[in-house]
Amino acid sequence: MVVPSWRDCDLDAVCARAKVFGFDLDNTLAKSKQPMTPPMARRFSTLTRLTPIALISGGSYAVVRHQVLDALDATARKTDLHVMPTSGTRYYRWNGEEWTLVYDHDLGEEDRAAIISSLERRAREQGAWERQVWGERIEDRGSQITFSALGQWAPVEAKRAWDPDDTRKRRLAQAVQADLPHMLVRTGGMTSVDVSEPGTDKSYAIASLADSLGIEPAQVAFIGDRMDPGGNDYPTALAGAMALRVRDPEDTLALCDELIRRLGG
Structure with missing residues (x-):
């Protein structure tokens, strides 16, 4: 399976079908271990007001918080943000006051x-x-x-x-x-x-997210940079999500502008 660049996809069709947009973190939303830039934080915050958003990263919750959650602006709709670090083996939601753990699958x-x-x-x-x-x-x-x-x-x-x-x-x-x-x-x-544990790559995250929202994996659009076979974003395509490849955060920024325009922002 070859995952196309977002520039080669029909974004109108993707937006019409997607019930939630998922994003990788490193080299997609931000450079490795660096917070999102202010322009990215503004786009990402805007998207949370337009559609449910999932953040699915191989990184720890602490790193996800440093790079993304602490960089959100005041307009972000946190209740529509699904935070899934360690490839979805942990899942956090905003309860109105803080990020709370919904589940985890810790190793023995x-x-x-x-x-x-x-x-x-x-x-x-x-x-x-x-x-x-x-x-x-x-x-x-x-x-x-x-x-x-x-x-x-x-x-x-x-x-x-x-x-x-x-x-x-x-x-x-x-x-x-x-x-x-x-x-x-x-x-x-x-x-x-x-x-x-086996079965806990990003395909697991897609399945868990779809189940929690009562939708099909095919109604999830996932954006990531490592979409070649063997890359840690590739399992999202195997799980049935609409996988979109980006090169780097600058490419993601351009994609976000196109999504915001189509989603009514």
Whole structure:
């Protein structure tokens, strides 16, 4: 399955069919670990007033809050925003005063220990345990363990240069998967590998979101940058969502303007 650029899609048909628009975070709404820019925050806030919006990210809730929720402007309709970090294994809604947890699917202690051990051992074997890092290499996100080769807060330029063709991440993911055949191991962001329970990639998020809204997955439009097979946004297309590919946040900004115009903003 080839996921098209949004520029090659019939956006009028997408808007007519979609009951909710989902967005990836890193390199879609914002640069890695950076807050949304003010122009993006304005567009994203406007969209929440026009249609239900879902934020589906592989990142932790803390990172999602830093990059998106804290950047929303005062006009955002938070009650129409579905926040699904760690690829939808956690789900938050606004209750009028704060973001509240609807569900989570946290890993057991034994699995956590095995995952962390495998990630470190395999990364060291493959020369992926870098000397210089920015923040944690291995982050326990409750429902997901994430390895970031350069640390969680590495500069975007360093991340982009570390594994430009994804071969290092794929090799590490394959080795960890061999250690943990009962878990789901997949490449995440530019330098990351995510480990969680089977069936908990972004296809799970799409199914959970559709179920919570009483709609079909085909009525979800999802926007992301990693839409190639093996990319962490690609499972949304396999789940039956209308998948739209963007290049980067600047491309997403242009798409948001087109969606706002069509949705009546």
